[in-house]
Amino acid sequence: MKALLASWQVWAIGSAVFAALTAIFAKVGIVGVNSDFATFVRTVVILAAIGLMLTLAGTWQAPGTVSARSWLFLVLSGLATGASWLCYFRALKIGKAAQVAPVDKLSVVLVAVFAVLVLGEQLSPVHWLAVFMIGAGALMLALPI
Structure with missing residues (x-):
């Protein structure tokens, strides 16, 4: 179990699941609410939740230790x-x-491009093909139904 929790893949899948739930919950919750106010509420909840997690885990860090x-x-x-x-x-x-969520996930394509251009990371031809397919899929999902 400890090895499983140390796996980036497990956390990435968790991120995808919670991002999907975020879209669904937000779409239902935003009815009759200003979108900027909804973003504010979401941010306050996240701040409180992460503060609680840091406290429970004892992982607060002194600000002076950050470069x-x-x-x-x-x-x-x-x-x-x-x-x-x-x-x-x-x-x-x-x-x-x-339609909104897949277009938002074009960030995956942009991260790949920025990682190569800014961070000097390398992608194989197979990885570039996958990036292209993600982009094409997101754009296809954005087409009117």
Whole structure:
């Protein structure tokens, strides 16, 4: 069990399952609610839940132990997350969850491209084919039903 919990694949599948539930729960919950306010509520809940997890696990870290570079990129990541959530909730308010979520997952394609361009990571031709297929699938799902 310990090895299973140390597997990135298990956590990635968990992320996908919870992201899917996020879309469904948000689509139901956003009815009659301003999308920006809905994003705010979601953020407060996440902040409280993660604070509780850090407390229960005893994994709080002193802010002074975090490098300035890490702070910069964590803050930038937080700003990007907030912008993503605002866009996602607005799209979900207007569109169908079955179309909004796949387009949102074009982030998978963008991560692959950015990882190669910015981080210098390498993808094999098979991986590029998979990236292309994910992009094509997401775009096909976005077509009007």
